Amino acid sequence: MISRWTTAVLDTDLPGGWAVARSPEGFLYDDNGALFPRDWLKRQDLSILAEHGIGHLDGEPVYLLELHSALDIPGCNWKGLRAFMLEDDHTLFKVLGYAAQIGTWAREHRFCGSCGQRMSQVPRERAMYCDACELRHYPRISPSMIVLITRGDEVLLARSPRFVTGVYSTLAGFAEPGESAEDCLVREVREEVSIEVKNIQYVGSQCWPFPHSMMLGFHAEYASGDIVPQEDEIEDAQWFNVRDLPPLPASRSIARYLIDLYVARRLGHAEPVLPG
Ligand SMILES: NC(=O)c1ccc[n+]([C@@H]2O[C@H](COP(=O)([O-])OP(=O)(O)OC[C@H]3O[C@@H](n4cnc5c(N)ncnc54)[C@H](O)[C@@H]3O)[C@@H](O)[C@H]2O)c1
Numbered sequence: 001m002i003s004r005w006t007t008a009v010l011d012t013d014l015p016g017g018w019a020v021a022r023s024p025e026g027f028l029y030d031d032n033g034a035l036f037p038r039d040w041l042k043r044q045d046l047s048i049l050a051e052h053g054i055g056h057l058d059g060e061p062v063y064l065l066e067l068h069s070a071l072d073i074p075g076c077n078w079k080g081l082r083a084f085m086l087e088d089d090h091t092l093f094k095v096l097g098y099a100a101q102i103g104t105w106a107r108e109h110r111f112c113g114s115c116g117q118r119m120s121q122v123p124r125e126r127a128m129y130c131d132a133c134e135l136r137h138y139p140r141i142s143p144s145m146i147v148l149i150t151r152g153d154e155v156l157l158a159r160s161p162r163f164v165t166g167v168y169s170t171l172a173g174f175a176e177p178g179e180s181a182e183d184c185l186v187r188e189v190r191e192e193v194s195i196e197v198k199n200i201q202y203v204g205s206q207c208w209p210f211p212h213s214m215m216l217g218f219h220a221e222y223a224s225g226d227i228v229p230q231e232d233e234i235e236d237a238q239w240f241n242v243r244d245l246p247p248l249p250a251s252r253s254i255a256r257y258l259i260d261l262y263v264a265r266r267l268g269h270a271e272p273v274l275p276g
């Protein structure tokens with residue numbers, strides 16, 4: 001059965017529901033997954049930094065317990081968000097991805113960036129509020145462009161020194177103030193591989209909670225220039241034939257989708273579906 005997940009701002013004074021617990025070591029899980037009866041979880045000896053009501057899973061309320069530190073609970077363990085992404089339960093990954101973004105943002109906005117006073121959660125709204133200067137802080141989302149550059153049967157893929165050994169991917173980068181999505185894409189491509197692109201086509205978007213990116217995915221055609229990898233950022237960049245590709249990123253990523261979609265179109269295969 002596919003579970004239904006909707007986000008909401010829930011009242012943390014109400015009892016009951018489910019909860020996920022997040023510490024600097026990741027999310028708590030056991031053999032049944034990462035959702036625990038909330039009242040049971042709160043009876044454990046947790047060092048709770050903040051609690052957030054984050055939404056409904058199949059109509060049941062879900063809360064996040066954001067912890068100062070991990071602790072040992074018999075039968076349970078801690079695991080990072082990336083490990084959950086690589087598993088099959090996509091709905092659970094969405095719940096935890098949202099929880100991670102809300103937890104990180106609230107943790108990093110406990111004090112007002114303008115006057116330094118302690119801030120508080122606004123009831124019924126996803127915002128932190130400063131009483132002293134009436135400033136509101138909303139969750140942070142960082143728009144990032146990601147692009148597959150194509151040249152007929154070839155695609156341009158690159159390696160960052162941070163990637164798993166052997167894996168090549170599309171180019172990506174964060175938008176800067178003053179840029180359109182297209183401006184950002186053109187700049188990132190120039191910076192990272194020193195080439196020019198044309199016919200920029202928007203393909204789709206994906207929430208990427210590492211830690212708070214909104215990925216906007218594109219295909220673009222090669223226009224001119226020779227590949228010059230950006231020092232420190234790009235370890236290697238090459239043109240690959242769609243019939244002979246290197247190891248690629250994880251299948252849930254929009255990077256992989258942009259590649260699989262182009263290959264499918266080029267080779268006349270069925271098109272993949274963008275993971276939500
Ligand atoms: N879902 C996917 O398929 C996929 C694939 C590739 C990259 N990504 C994500 O895209 C994002 C951007 O990719 P990148 O790492 O190549 O970026 P990038 O090329 O812009 O380089 C990263 C650098 O940008 C700066 N930076 C960090 N956070 C920033 C922010 N919020 N705003 C502006 N600048 C910031 C830092 O100096 C950092 O070293 C990252 O979050 C990455 O995880 C997602």
Ligand SMILES: [Mg+2]
Pocket residue numbers: 171172173192
């Ligand atoms: Mg980049």
Ligand SMILES: [Zn+2]
Pocket residue numbers: 112113114115116117130131132133134135
């Ligand atoms: Zn303030």
